[in-house]
Amino acid sequence: MKSLLEIGEAAKSAKRVLAVTDTEKRNAALLAIASGLRKDVKEILQANRLDLENGEKAGLSAALLDRLALDEARIEGICAGVEKVAALPDPVGRLLDRVTRPNGLRIDKVSVPIGTIAVIFEARPNVSADSAALCLKSGNAAILRGGKEAIHSNMALVNSMRSAVEDAGLPADCIQLVEDTSRQSANELMTLNGYVDLLIPRGGRGLIQAVVQNASVPVIETGAGTCHVYVDRAADLEMALNILDNAKTSRPSVCNACECVLVHREVAQAFLPAMAARLAAHNVEIRADEQARAILPQATAATQDDWGREYNDYILACRIVDDVAQAVEHIAQYGTGHSEAIVTADEQTAAYFLANVDAAAVYHNASTRFTDGGEFGLGAEIGISTQKLHARGPLGLNELTSYKYIVHGNGQIR
């Protein structure tokens, strides 16, 4: 088994080759990956079966086993995803800016790969193929470190991808897996300064917080989302119902789902009973403040702990507010800077909300569920950033690049 330092060195060599590889070559490697995975489907499913058996023995929950499981359809989905990435525009080599200075220097700002991107993830083996494809497309060497539950699946997937990349004339080390799944290997990866240019944790809040606390390499924090929908006094209540229902119940486990509704006092009497009736179809538990419970006595009493909570479940916190300013205040205090929506027909109120709420995405009359690389037209995403450095919101291919300044002179000195 390679040490982390050896993996880092190998990535350093691979990234230098990748940095000067043209679009066609990287795309050919992606297509080779897709056909390689199709060819190796038997070996991959066999490895996956081993992980599933071990998982059952270890008593993993049914939900976790489902995330871990692969079948032919899921592998075909992975392959189609890789081919889709191949078809996207090349994020590398874009001329971002050009200036000619009074002294005649021409300064071009050009997008380049970041270098080596490490991804730490949990039980879902598709993340390895998915992340590797996005890194390869954007000219970055990938170091993948999945959870121990998926180690055999990941080894099979990564072996297949490495062969394909090599067959396509690129170094196999463009894609590497950390086979040591101990906590120590994760910690070493987080502090591999000089080798890892960017570390992206993809997983639950525990993983992300561990990475943020322990990493000394640059990190993009992803994922945590406590999203609010504010139903204003001037809201079209039918529209508000549709948006809230969609934001809460279309997929409660994801980070762009709504966790809390804030309702303007003047429409609470009309809106809350209709909301409760609508959400009853999904058995949504409503945890309401005292004022809302005066209207909805069947709701659970919210405690302080419910504000800012990410349930990822069919539970909705509910609070009555005096006006948009109080809604903004609540979000400032309890939001995670992910996605926040206002429903209102009043343009001025909407403008206030959109300007004053500090989040990656702010919505006027639309569901928070749209915060997604595909929905934003980015083609693909490697996660959703909730920090403000480098990239915010969905991380597409462009967000996996950096830039360099290329300066052309004819002897200028300063």
Next chain:
Amino acid sequence: MKSLLEIGEAAKSAKRVLAVTDTEKRNAALLAIASGLRKDVKEILQANRLDLENGEKAGLSAALLDRLALDEARIEGICAGVEKVAALPDPVGRLLDRVTRPNGLRIDKVSVPIGTIAVIFEARPNVSADSAALCLKSGNAAILRGGKEAIHSNMALVNSMRSAVEDAGLPADCIQLVEDTSRQSANELMTLNGYVDLLIPRGGRGLIQAVVQNASVPVIETGAGTCHVYVDRAADLEMALNILDNAKTSRPSVCNACECVLVHREVAQAFLPAMAARLAAHNVEIRADEQARAILPQATAATQDDWGREYNDYILACRIVDDVAQAVEHIAQYGTGHSEAIVTADEQTAAYFLANVDAAAVYHNASTRFTDGGEFGLGAEIGISTQKLHARGPLGLNELTSYKYIVHGNGQIR
């Protein structure tokens, strides 16, 4: 004395006000700062005298005392700098991108302040005014933490700036100084997650490394520069002499100064003696490899330790290489990703160098000394990033912003 947590909370309030303040108000505050500093020059110089006296007692070096010292001319320089920042274009509120999706959602990507920016610096008190001005212009709350040597000067400068900002109708807490200069306060600031959106260390390599190792908040690494000039076989040797001389001797203490010259074997015989003669005017010590010493016997013998070394002094490492590929290899191994130059008349060789060298700025036929916010036309800079995340090279006002997606709908659900 406020605790770090209290400072963080105060910045959180101030940044929310700043985030929705218009250009005119922020510029008015900057102009108020400049006139305030001019008005308070006596108090500032008095405080500075105290720092200088303490510094002398503590046995600080003459160089450090010089960096610490203020006088009327230096304060006027600070004020002029602040006024220059006020005159620059507003980096906030730029429409970076706009798409309308097939479902009718209009998605605007708009630049916004990062939030709270903390700056850790050393003995130069002008850094506090300079950093505060750039943060204020870009709508960010600033938390400044200077070295203990400059504490009285920094307190005087920051008190003056806070009054001016308040007079201009903005919260004084837009600019805060950490008055506790203990190591512990620095460590607390580096781990003030949830309050500090970006931490920028401005100082020597020791400070920067301490921040990179210990910070859990997002950091931009700045400053370390081991820059190379490669003199190709096809170089105009007169041009190469001028560029190298400028890169090495115009200001050896800065990070964009050249530390190592790489000379193509075929021109070494012609170039090295001329180089030695030219650099003798500044008594530059040349530390050469064996092959170069065969031509320049008077040079010191370089040791392994000289490759990649940042002298910040009148010392130059010197190595003969076989070709541009070996030059690129040397830079990949020993460079810090700051600024690298090639001198050549051969366009193909230049293109190879510019594509294969991974640095914030790569130069063809120009001095590395141009890597600077002013020289790049950014108007001002808060440092030079040597990492690839968020921003690379000179950090101007645009680099002190993030963005948010503002999404306009009419009831869209997913």
